Amino acid sequence: MGTTGTPTNITQGSRTRGGVGESTLRxxxxxxxxxEFAYASDMWHEDMLWGQILRSTVAHAEIVSIDTxxxxxxxxxxxxxxxxxxxTxxxxxxxxxxxxxxxAHGKVRHHxxxxxxxxxxHPETARRAAAKIKVEYRELPVVTDESSATAPDAPLVHENRTDHYVGHVPHPNILHRQPIIRGDAEEAAKKADFIVRGEYTFGMQDQAFLGPESGLAVPAEDGGVDLYIATQWLHSDLRQIAPVLGLPEDKVRMTLSGVGGAFGGREDLSxxxxxxxxxxxTGKPVKMVYNRFESFFGHVHRHPAKLFYEHGATKDGKLTHLKARIVLDGGAYASASPAVVGNAASLGAGPYVVDDVGIEALALYTNNPPCGAMRGFGAVQACFAYEAQMDKLADKVGMDRVEFRRLNAMEQGSLMPTGQPVDSPAPVAELLRRVKAMPLPPERQWASSEGADVRQLPGGLSNTTHGEGVVRGVGYAVGxxxxxxxEGFDDYSTARVRMEVVGDEPVVTVHTAMAEVGQGGVTVHAQIARTELGVTQVTIQPADTQVGSAGSTSASRQTYVTGGAVKNACELVRERVLEIGRRKFGTYHPAWATAELLLEGGKVVTDGGEVLAGLTDVLEGECVEVEEEWxxxxxxxxxxxxxxxxxxxQYSFAAHRAVVEVDTELGLVKVIELACAQDVGKALNPLSVIGQIQGGTTQGLGVAVMxxxxxxxxxxxxxxxxFTDYLIPTILDTPTIPxxxxxxxxxxAPYGLRGxxxxxxxxSTPAVxxxxxxxxxxxxxxxxxRPEHLTETETCWTSPRN
Structure with missing residues (x-):
């Protein structure tokens, strides 16, 4: 991913080797x-069968007949x-x-x-058999956008809705609508010296994880089933699967298999x-693996959106008001669309102080592919629009674009448009200052005395330009x-921690249902256990439904919530081990003194796991196990x-500076650098933190230009x-990311961390x-x-280059 630069302000790790604050390896x-890693698609079982799905070839139709x-x-x-x-x-x-x-029953609602x-x-036998199933369709009109979905005579995607949102929307094809109203945006607009408006279009993005959907179901002797699956949320899957099978949840046993990326695309069932x-x-194990073509149909995508924004500002650059309308296309089924609407609406003003706000966000039911969770979850679409607005307004006012943002940046104590105070650090202005202060990459890196290095030019190895018409641009954004x-969701996690002595060494086992999808939770959980219990050897059990729910690996929540559960369980284990020690040895033991343990009223007072380092004799023949929710x-x-x-x-903040080179004659773009400054609260694993920032940045680059x-x-x-026609960034497209x-x-938050x-x-997207x-x-x-957007005649706006 290019060079990382030198991360700053990362604190030193704990005194326990491999603990919190250290860059431990995965x-x-x-x-x-x-x-050599075993992904879900690598699973095998003796005498297993292969499953295959027949999918609709049309987007909206009555099913007249099916002949199998x-x-x-x-x-x-x-x-x-x-x-x-x-x-059932x-x-x-x-x-x-x-x-x-x-x-599908009666009709199909999406392609x-x-x-x-x-x-x-055999998988080919299954595919050939599926192709022999004859389905007769009677095609129906499709709804694909707001005008066709909400017209008076629009076909209803779902004819008999009974969900709790239907009474709050003006049309049955509107899934959910959320206004955010604070102050009086109409009245405040009269005080604005400058007003800018914009209409923005955000395309549908795929999560594009590299490991396609896959799983293995094994029937059990008790009439139940064991499912080995690549997912983001084991217990949510369980809650949806068991009723359809007609089985109690304890007879549907789920184990996480190797997950090759997720980014929201595995929150729904496949x-x-x-x-x-x-x-x-059949009474036999059945394995299913999607090919890439099926994968595009087998999971939800990021909502495409239309966004309509109006901002005002005074002559001295202070924001006066915001009016916005955000229309998200949810596709044929609800998935996570209601929550995405809530995010888009509540975060639609961005990290800025603006007292008078009128925002409306809504999601449509259409016959397009279903959309749901994807990294950024509604806030990505809004950020693309409000950051473009900030540039427009800064130019109107005549201010530097970064300084305009800093002038209006929220800080700790600011109110969100929802009326919620931001009650933790919100260093928006500082992040912008830092990212602007980073050294710019050298000009014309592609130029040399021997000619242009085409690898560094827009178009790269396609050798389409040698530098003619190449112009540099720099842009900033913050989100x-x-x-x-x-919104009131009971968001919790569960951890089971066991401590025992194996040989002459204390060993800790951590068991959660957290889905490790590449984010590095398995590393963080071991770091927490080492820090809190002072041990070196930590075993992470495979995630399954034999322990309480850990919730979803999404919303940047796992280190916060499941990490919090592991920390809490470790603290309780520590207390119980010390209680055993007091029973065996009284109030004195050599390890007590070594660790400077204090006893006050019979309660252990200590600064962490260091106290247990010398207590292997305490647990001889015993173990301590705790399962705790947090x-x-x-x-x-x-x-x-x-x-x-x-x-x-909780809120998290990041700022980017993008440096690009554009061949204005051919419409080609080369992103040279995407510098980022981000507040993480506490870097539990600094190396993983940087990897997460660079990965998220690269996905934003993808939606910007590919x-x-x-x-x-x-x-x-x-x-x-x-992936022939849906392009994602490769290493050749990925810029330097300091x-x-x-x-x-x-x-x-535990340890003060942020997601x-x-x-x-x-x-990253609006910066590019x-x-x-x-x-x-x-x-x-x-x-x-796309190239045609850069070479065709387009409307220009106020810009330093105009």
Missing amino acids: PDGILKVTG SEALAQAGVYAVLTYDDLP EVKHYGLEIQDTPVL GEPVAIVAAD MQIHACLLALR IKNVGFS RHRPTEPFDLRTGQGFGHV EEILVDPKTAKVRNPS VDVLELADHH VGEAPTLS LAAIRDATGLELNRTPV
């Missing part, structure tokens, strides 16, 4: 880079199931709203919807229910992202009329479901767009930017 790192006879007659086929074969009355599932059918499933003795249904029907689940402070739902409420647990799922507006069919890390503790991975995804605008003078109000 236990799975070497296996992954050498290709030819598929069933094919040699090697063990089962073919349709909606009518489902074993529960035939739908969903994260919040159970509106997604296990298999690629599952219609039937097949189990056969083949979990299908594999289990086939395994229970705000919530951490953890919001919750952060509660939140509350936003008022559905005003959007007021204490909706979020990534978009294209959906035909007439048929709602996906046009580019492959990182400046601040550690300003949030006293509400890290999502915030850089917000601000700002830099391209700076180079070209074009308005560029959509993502991703």
